[in-house]
Amino acid sequence: MALLKKEQLEKLKHKAEELLNRTLDQHVTLAVTGLSRSGKTAFITSLVNQLINEGSGAKLSFFNPVHQGRFIAAKRVPQKHFHIGRFDYDSAVNAFSLAPPKWPEPTQGISELRIAIKYQPKESLLKYATETATLYLDITDYPGEWLLDLPMLNQTFEEWSMQMVSLLKQAPRSEHSQAFLAKVEQLEPLAPANEELLADIAKEYTDLLHYYRDTLGLSLIQPGRFILPGELADAPILQFFPYTAFEQIDGNDYQNAGDDTLVGMLRARFISYKERVVRKFYKEHFVNFDRQIVLADCLTPLNKGAEIFGDLEQATAQILESFNYGKSGVLSRLFSPKIDKLLFAATKADHVTSEQHVNLVSLLNQLVHTTKHQLNFENIEMETLAVASVKTTLNGKSIYQGKEVPVIQGKSANEQKLITVFPGAVPARLPKADYWQNGGFNFISFEPIEPLAPHQCLPHLRMDQVLEFLLGDKMK
Numbered sequence: 001m002a003l004l005k006k007e008q009l010e011k012l013k014h015k016a017e018e019l020l021n022r023t024l025d026q027h028v029t030l031a032v033t034g035l036s037r038s039g040k041t042a043f044i045t046s047l048v049n050q051l052i053n054e055g056s057g058a059k060l061s062f063f064n065p066v067h068q069g070r071f072i073a074a075k076r077v078p079q080k081h082f083h084i085g086r087f088d089y090d091s092a093v094n095a096f097s098l099a100p101p102k103w104p105e106p107t108q109g110i111s112e113l114r115i116a117i118k119y120q121p122k123e124s125l126l127k128y129a130t131e132t133a134t135l136y137l138d139i140t141d142y143p144g145e146w147l148l149d150l151p152m153l154n155q156t157f158e159e160w161s162m163q164m165v166s167l168l169k170q171a172p173r174s175e176h177s178q179a180f181l182a183k184v185e186q187l188e189p190l191a192p193a194n195e196e197l198l199a200d201i202a203k204e205y206t207d208l209l210h211y212y213r214d215t216l217g218l219s220l221i222q223p224g225r226f227i228l229p230g231e232l233a234d235a236p237i238l239q240f241f242p243y244t245a246f247e248q249i250d251g252n253d254y255q256n257a258g259d260d261t262l263v264g265m266l267r268a269r270f271i272s273y274k275e276r277v278v279r280k281f282y283k284e285h286f287v288n289f290d291r292q293i294v295l296a297d298c299l300t301p302l303n304k305g306a307e308i309f310g311d312l313e314q315a316t317a318q319i320l321e322s323f324n325y326g327k328s329g330v331l332s333r334l335f336s337p338k339i340d341k342l343l344f345a346a347t348k349a350d351h352v353t354s355e356q357h358v359n360l361v362s363l364l365n366q367l368v369h370t371t372k373h374q375l376n377f378e379n380i381e382m383e384t385l386a387v388a389s390v391k392t393t394l395n396g397k398s399i400y401q402g403k404e405v406p407v408i409q410g411k412s413a414n415e416q417k418l419i420t421v422f423p424g425a426v427p428a429r430l431p432k433a434d435y436w437q438n439g440g441f442n443f444i445s446f447e448p449i450e451p452l453a454p455h456q457c458l459p460h461l462r463m464d465q466v467l468e469f470l471l472g473d474k475m476k
């Protein structure tokens with residue numbers, strides 16, 4: 001009888017502990033964004049790879065749970081939302097494991113992945129309750145282009161059109177936009193809408209946006225969904241464009257124009273886009289994010305010149321508007337987002353010699369200066385870092401004209417062989433005219449050199465500092 005009691009008691013105790021463990025489990029939703037090609041896929045792959053292979057030669061010295069020996073293990077578990085695409089971690093790791101290794105294929109749209117991280121609590125209350133605790137980390141990957149659409153929520157179709165047309169008429173966009181603008185100018189705004197014609201011209205506008213992004217390297221693209229349509233490809237909601245000749249229409253006629261007229265249909269689709277695409281993203285996804293990392297490739301624009309870099313500056317300001325949701329922000333009137341930590345990271349830092357990293361961070365700080373200042377008032381902690389999700393170069397020294405100079409060595413993607421270069425100096429401040437006159441920066445695409453072995457970690461720069469900033473406080 002006494003024995004049974006003891007057994008029952010043990011069982012009960014076990015149950016209670018289990019229950020306690022479960023309620024003490026923590027969740028963090030980490031959102032990863034950045035404009036296309038900024039390095040989101042490489043970043044998430046590396047982050048997950050570092051976590052699940054920790055202990056297999058990884059160096060995560062600045063990540064306190066690891067540094068203090070409290071990190072136990074991490075594994076992938078089924079994701080939280082079944083209706084959102086799965087982040088294809090396996091394909092990405094496979095690409096890095098090929099001989100020779102490849103960069104993972106680019107992805108479009110939003111995807112998710114969940115990992116469970118087991119650790120020993122140290123400072124929190126958890127330590128009195130349980131030996132180990134689990135942090136569930138939900139990672140969401142979504143295009144930074146989607147954040148560029150935020151200002152549209154405050155605009156009418158007329159205001160948006162005028163702003164876009166003025167952008168299209170500025171260099172370097174103006175050189176390529178004449179045919180499109182001329183075509184729109186010819187349209188009869190109050191004539192019955194011809195859906196096929198709208199689709200054709202919308203395609204022309206979309207092609208123009210692609211050219212700006214993919215060929216010229218411009219960052220400010222609107223509507224963002226046009227170049228990354230995901231499941232909305234070919235839907236009429238993406239078939240509108242800025243109208244150019246409002247001065248030709250009487251104000252009353254414009255107001256009264258039915259949705260079946262050309263300008264009325266453009267306006268209706270614009271409104272629908274705002275509601276069903278832009279607002280929907282903020283309401284369904286953005287509100288759930290706890291932590292955010294924004295990746296920026298500052299080096300490619302530095303390579304491309306003053307106009308392209310200026311455009312990155314504008315796009316960055318616009319992207320950061322989404323986190324400026326205090327009293328005055330557009331977002332605060334819609335709902336209350338809960339992001340409390342924001343990391344802004346310059347990616348591909350392995351493209352420059354290591355003594356340039358200080359400048360890269362300083363440049364990044366200048367890009368976000370105003371926002372950082374504002375965020376301090378809104379209780380969002382913001383940090384800037386220069387990182388390489390996957391380090392593809394080695395640092396060295398070379399003798400040039402009798403002097404020792406720092407160099408990097410890596411496998412050039414174009415030449416498919418090892419090269420040694422000094423790619424250039426990164427300006428510590430937003431570059432002025434003389435920087436561009438002196439040749440700017442020489443960006444070379446590098447490929448990983450060594451295939452990734454099973455259970456091995458990808459070489460990286462400062463992924464441990466990323467982890468510490470984003471998760472350290474949740475694993476105390």
Ligand SMILES: Nc1nc2c(ncn2[C@@H]2O[C@H](COP(=O)(O)OP(=O)(O)O)[C@@H](O)[C@H]2O)c(=O)[nH]1
Nearest residue numbers: 036037038039040041042103348388389390392
């Ligand atoms: N050297 C280097 N190149 C990178 C790194 N991250 C991304 N890249 C390059 O940038 C390209 C785009 O990266 P990806 O992760 O697909 O960008 P995404 O469109 O934001 O998901 C890759 O194919 C690589 O060429 C990095 O850490 N180091």
Ligand SMILES: [Mg+2]
Nearest residue numbers: 040041106107
């Ligand atoms: Mg991607």
